[in-house]
């Protein structure tokens with residue numbers, strides 16, 4: 001498996017490269033956006049670890065251009081702390097996953113394995129499941145032709161579930177992705193938000209889309 005790391009912080013890049021080589025991945029490192037772009041243009045990678053803030057060409061442009069060229073190479077974004085909006089933007093641009101700095105190497109490795117196992121997520125901006133329609137660009141949701149108003153968090157939650165349709169998502173995973181809450185924090189916030197989301201999206205319809213998986217979390221699917 002050939003992985004490209006585009007990261008301008010030398011220490012971080014070296015640390016990641018060393019760890020991943022020990023896991024038997026083949027690693028290339030690019031220290032700025034232009035070099036990273038050059039590698040992408042000339043070499044096939046199984047995965048790209050992409051820092052958002054880069055000199056030369058930033059991670060957004062690289063990701064945007066990559067998807068523009070129809071390349072489905074999975075991308076794991078490294079975002080700065082407290083940049084919740086980055087996650088939504090990254091999703092819209094077609095990133096496969098995120099890690100907020102600083103992160104543990106074990107967490108990075110777990111995410112990489114998950115992405116490689118799953119294969120790339122197709123970049124879709126309009127989701128249609130039964131009579132539910134989600135427009136990821138305009139942040140609009142309709143069900144049965146009726147507009148549903150969601151808070152930004154509810155929208156992020158719904159989009160996350162829709163993008164991973166059929167995948168059981170743990171409360172911890174949801175909390176991390178939507179609220180950037182750490183592993184050991186109270187994930188009750190997830191249950192509360194899912195309940196609110198269900199009230200808006202599912203309750204007045206016969207066919208439910210959000211399902212509870214006991215002891216694990218939630219799955220979004222048509223049954």
Ligand code: CA
Pocket residue numbers: 007008009051052053054
């Ligand atoms: Ca950086």
